[in-house]
Amino acid sequence: MILKTGTQKIYSVVDNAFTELQADIKRRYNLNGNYSIDEVKNQIVDGLSGMIASRTNALLDTLRNLLLDDAATYLKKAPIDTRNNFYKKGFKEMIERSFQFKSDNLICSHDPRVLGSCITGGSTLLAGGLIAFFIFSGLWPKVIAGIVALALSGTTAGIAYKRMLPKAREQFEKDIESFLSATKKQLIEEFDHLTNKFFSEFEMFCKNEGFGGIDQ
Secondary structure (H helix, E strand, O other), X not given: OOOOOOHHHHHHHHHHHHHHHHHHHHHHOOOOOOOOHHHHHXXXXXXXXXXXXXXHHHHHHHHHHHHHHHHHHHOOOOOHHHHHHHHHOOHHHHHHHHOOOXXXXXXXXXXXXXXXXXXXXXXXXXXXXXXXXXXXXXXXXXXXXXXXXXXXXXXHHHHHHHHOHHHHHHHHHHHHHHHHHHHHHHHHHHHHHHHHHHHHHHHHHHHHHOOOOOOO
């Protein structure tokens, strides 16, 4: 029986990596402070994919080493030719070639400042049917720009826009947290698939080599 004791460690490694990534994002962009959400949102949306890619590559290296270590442990008592054939077989390259993970992009929720300022300004129609129209017609960014302009003035809608800023920050941070959680789940599923593929091919290799395991 192939013992997968090393490989099982990858789950805690992935979990720790994403916990550290979330803390790194908060620290790098000062999400615990009084930050400019519009500026920071653009920076995070643009930079998050690179941050995930670098950590994903490091995690893949870790998984590859764990898989190869488990296989090497199983082959400890195998004939030297079998062990040499294992390294010639190219399992390391197979792992890298089979890895198909690609994270989605961060999609932010609609800014609560816009809806709040529309309702406070008395534009109930805009807050309802017209907002849906703007969203689906692609004019939503122009609506946001218009509300930002109001925020710079002394209008009731502009004041409401500013008051909703803490809520907007809270929603944005929840978006990041949900995105990282979904990405972590997606990566673990890919690692599960990769691990199953590796051990399936490794077991076939051992069978073809006529090696039955540590107790043989």
